[in-house]
Structures are given as structure tokens and as C-alpha cells.
Amino acid sequence: MQIKAAAMTAALLALLTGEALAHFGTVIPSENIVTPAKKNVQLEISFIHPFEQKGMDMVKPKQFFMVRGGEKTDLLPELKEAKVLDHQAWTADVAIKKPGVYGFGMEPTPYWEPAEDIYIIHYTKTLVAAFGDDQGWDEPLGLATEIVPLTRPFGNYAGNSFTGKVLLNGKPVPDAEVEVELYNKDGKFAAPSDYHVSQVVKADGNGVFTFACPQPGWWGFAALNKADYKLKGPDGKEDKGVELGAVLWTYLDSYKSK
Template sequence: MRTLAAVATLIALTSPAFAHFQEILPSEDVLPDGGKVTVDLVFTHPMERGPTMDMAKPVRVGVVTEKGVEDLSSSLNEAPIDGKQAWRLERAIAEPGAQVLFVEPKPYWEPAENKYIVHYAKVVVDGYASGEGWDRLVGLPVEIAPLVRPTGLWTGNLFRGLVLKDGQPVPGAEIEVEWVNDGSVTPPNEAFITQVIKADDMGVFSYAMPRAGWWGFAALIDGPEAQSPDGTPAATELGALIWVKTTDMGSSK
């Protein structure tokens, strides 16, 4: 029995902790004729297609346009997935220009890692294919500033971003990258699930996206020390996330 318990403990300690990603995914990244966009907010493991975690109602959901910041929290509707809480909103885009949609979630307690996870996520939707305003910052505590327009990207394009904390670059920041798996890809092994890259001394990173679809970039930064639900010391993981979509040449989707 002791041997079996030791083996179980060893497996638990050596098993990788797969990456959590706060999704904020619109139905389209570019609306050439304007119209409505549906935005899904799910806390999950994109490449593995789950499991989905319960996502409490966000602290704040909003959008940044040339007019400033607008709170969209009242537009949220419950949209459970596999019995887990998730959220959805619809937004009408009637003017040209980038809509920088963002979410500030409530901290998520992950007992397996003894830490709280707070992922500030954003995505850009381009109204009327304007190509304008895509580099507007939300002003989140941690944020990725895109250095490449994050809309209208072809598969294989190189995406570059600048990792910021409190508005300042984060040299050497670690960035996890995952693709939202539509079921067409089975990773050969666990090493292929989450790609990991590091920012340079200026906080800048780059990654070439090899497949069409949605890609999430999560810069992970240590947050303040916290207390676990049982009162013992715990860590806080702050995530700066941005989502970008790639499209195959010759494809209309």
C-alpha cells in the first residue's frame, strides 16, 4: 500500500499542470460590413478542448474605442458549457474602427497549484475592416500591446507583442501559447499542447502561427502573495492575454 501511495504521489508531482486560458472569443475578428458580433467568455484549456472551469461573473467586461472605455457588464448572459459556468454577450458594431474587448475575471483558486489565477484577456474586432485603432491599450494591470495588427492575419504570419505590467515593459516575461483546437489536431505528446516562449530584454516576443484559427498568448507574471481558502500562504498568477485569429489564404473563414 505504501508503495502504491508513493507512486501515486510521484505521478501527481511529476504530471504537468496544463495551461489555463481565459478565452474572450468573438464570432469574427473583422466585420467588413459592420453588424453584430457574439463574444464568448470561457475559462478552459484550448488545445485540449477542455476541461472547462467554472467562471464566476467577471469583475468587469468592457470595450475600448476611439470614444473611450465602455462597460459592457450589463450585457453579459450566462452560457454554460459542459455544466460549467461561462458567459456570452452580443455587441452591435455600427462604426468603423477597432473595438478592443476585454475582461477582468474574478480570481480563480487552483488548489493543484496552490495559487489564484487572474487572467486579464482582450481581443480586437475591426469594424468595417478599417485597420484603425488596433493598438489602443485598455490600461489593465498586466497587458500585451500588439506590435502587429491583430486582425486580418494570414496563417503563418509572425505575431509580435510587448508585455506590460503597470504600463512598463516586462523583460524576459514567459508567454504560453495555445491554439483553440477544433478537433482536427491531436498533439503527438504533452510537449506540443502549450508552446512556451520568452520575451527579450525589452519585453517583446514573437511567434509564427502555423495553423488557421484562434491563438491565445498568455504572458504570466507573479502577482502579490495571497491567502488560500484555508488561510495558508498562496501565490497569485497574473496573466496578460491577447487573442488573434489567422486565416488560410484562399479561405473566406
């Protein structure tokens, strides 16, 4: 209940201040479809408000890895410090050598959010297809909580509906609430109201949700749940609640003229 109360407080603050407060971990690649002309991807790892284009400092993640065909590769040593929206973030340059679907997963170091009096841990993932292969995109990466796509997460157009399943400890989360935001690069779009910044969809009894993405670009889906454990607060004394986020990023294209 502590997480819910904190979320209600944050929502009230958003209405009073005109600032929405949804947080999203990001793992955003330079492309989500790799062709022979481009054999590597650059990944941006950050913690931001994606629509509002406001950043937060992110210390080095606990895990950053790649999965292809069931084989897991540790990419933590590949991370380099960077700036995203004038805050500490991370990048990695990864060579793509073989056909396949590459899953990139990140577990952050817990982020203390004083405004909500909780820790936030957003397990974040994205999927990249390479050289024409499209097998394995619906397999979990093994994160503590994650969204498994039920719509192939690449080769889609803006306006398509996207369907995913929310997992926590490998099991579906009934009635999960999923926040959705567009990565509003360069602040191109303005929201008609604060309610439009983070859109919300509810999963069904099997943890499955569907959302139609109206604009081309990167879209983030974040399913939030309360952890069954607590962490010591910054003072090292009082135990604090933990918000677990399952975050998935997918790209929607626009039609091209001939």
C-alpha cells in the first residue's frame, strides 16, 4: 500500500505543479533493425522522463547484458559514461556479427526518490533484429520483472497496436497497470494536458495488455509493481519500499514515400 500511496501523492503533485512524474529506465539502440550496411548498434542507457525530456542521474547499472539464441553476454564492461538530458547516463557500442534477435537487458542500481519516499528499480529491455532473422523475440530475458512482447517488436508502423505480457518472477501479473510514453526527442510534441504525458492501460487477468501507438518513434511501456522486500533508506535506519518496473522499449516507423 505504501507504493500506491506514494504514487497518489506524486500524481497530486503533478496536477498541482503541472509536471508529470513518471520515471522510465531506457535502453535505446541507434537502430532496432540491423542490416549488412550497419553492423553495430550504439545503446543509450539512462533514467528519464521521456515525454518531458527531463533527466535524472543514473549510477552504473548492476547488470547490462545481451541475449541471442539463449546465449547471454555480459556487457557491463562495455559501458561508458555519458550525458543524456544533461544528467549522468551510459552508452555502449556493440558489434552485431550474426543473424538473430538480440535482447538487451539492464538492471539498475536502486534509485532513491525522496518525493515518493521509495526506491525505484526499473528492469529495462529492448530487442534488436539483425540480418533478416526474427526468431526468439517472444522469449523472456530472465529479468526479475519484464514485459514479454506478444506483437513482434520491430518492423511495425505507427498506428499499429502493440501487445505484451507483464511478468514478475517469471509469472504473469493479473491486472497490471502499464504506463506508456513516447520518447519525445527534442521536445517536438506538447501534451494537451498532464494526463496525456503518461498514458495508462490495464492488463487483463493473464497480465496481457494492448496499446495503439499513434506516432512514429520510440515508445516505452512500464509496468509497476511493489517488491516483496524493502531496502534501508539513505539514513541507513528505516526500511523503505521498493517499486519494481518492467520496462520495454520498441520502435514504430512511419510509411516512406517512394
